[in-house]
Amino acid sequence: MSKDKIRVAAVGDLHCTKESGGQLRELFRQAADSADVLVLCGDLTDYGLPEEAHVLADELSGARIPILAVMGNHDYESGQQEEVCKILSSAGVRMLDGDACEIHGVGFAGVKGFAGGFGRRTLGPWGETTIKQFVNEAIAEALKLESALAKLRTSERIAVLHYSPIEATVQGEPLEIFPFLGTSRLEEPLLRYPVTAVVHGHAHRGTPEGRTVNNIPVYNVARPLLRHTYPDRPAFRLIEVAHSEPVRM
Numbered sequence: 001m002s003k004d005k006i007r008v009a010a011v012g013d014l015h016c017t018k019e020s021g022g023q024l025r026e027l028f029r030q031a032a033d034s035a036d037v038l039v040l041c042g043d044l045t046d047y048g049l050p051e052e053a054h055v056l057a058d059e060l061s062g063a064r065i066p067i068l069a070v071m072g073n074h075d076y077e078s079g080q081q082e083e084v085c086k087i088l089s090s091a092g093v094r095m096l097d098g099d100a101c102e103i104h105g106v107g108f109a110g111v112k113g114f115a116g117g118f119g120r121r122t123l124g125p126w127g128e129t130t131i132k133q134f135v136n137e138a139i140a141e142a143l144k145l146e147s148a149l150a151k152l153r154t155s156e157r158i159a160v161l162h163y164s165p166i167e168a169t170v171q172g173e174p175l176e177i178f179p180f181l182g183t184s185r186l187e188e189p190l191l192r193y194p195v196t197a198v199v200h201g202h203a204h205r206g207t208p209e210g211r212t213v214n215n216i217p218v219y220n221v222a223r224p225l226l227r228h229t230y231p232d233r234p235a236f237r238l239i240e241v242a243h244s245e246p247v248r249m
Contacts, residue, residue: 048078106156123138206222
């Protein structure tokens with residue numbers, strides 16, 4: 001591939017329902033016209049139903065570019081997340097869950113992530129067993145992200161999440177729900193394995209941009225937020241990264 005730049009279109013929180021047929025196809029067409037890769041940041045379906053996944057797969061069928069995705073909390077609602085993942089995978093979507101892949105010389109590492117709060121207010125594994133289980137889920141997701149990032153050998157890397165790794169991009173949501181929108185535990189792997197950019201969703205009323213403590217740009221690409229913030233643009237974030245060859249170790 002001869003391009004100097006690779007364009008990545010990212011959007012999350014599609015919340016595809018059984019009645020969404022025909023409502024997302026134009027968005028995906030615009031993304032395919034504008035970008036080389038389409039990244040979907042979770043909450044792909046509304047209730048995590050196979051019927052919704054089939055509708056989304058059909059809507060995506062016109063986007064003739066590589067598509068990557070992570071799951072979101074809504075995709076787990078009905079306990080059929082494995083079937084949802086299978087349907088989308090069969091439609092050509094590369095589903096990432098602690099996995100890494102390379103497209104056009106750009107590395108992608110993806111994981112759903114989890115909640116738990118930010119900074120000094122991050123929930124710790126203390127007290128009841130259920131609290132420890134909650135915190136351990138966040139730790140497990142962070143370890144999956146770290147493992148995926150460690151596999152990449154490209155100079156340009158993008159981390160794909162559903163939950164936010166920083167507080168800045170959930171600003172605008174009610175303060176009371178900040179701990180359920182993401183966790184700083186997801187930021188820790190980004191300090192050990194720096195990336196070019198991070199994309200996430202989940203915070204519909206958050207802030208479009210922020211940065212990690214090591215100055216990595218983080219983009220909240222929740223579709224409701226993008227539609228509200230940039231009403232004159234298609235509801236996806238376009239990110240340009242340099243096209244480069246993988247670093248051989």
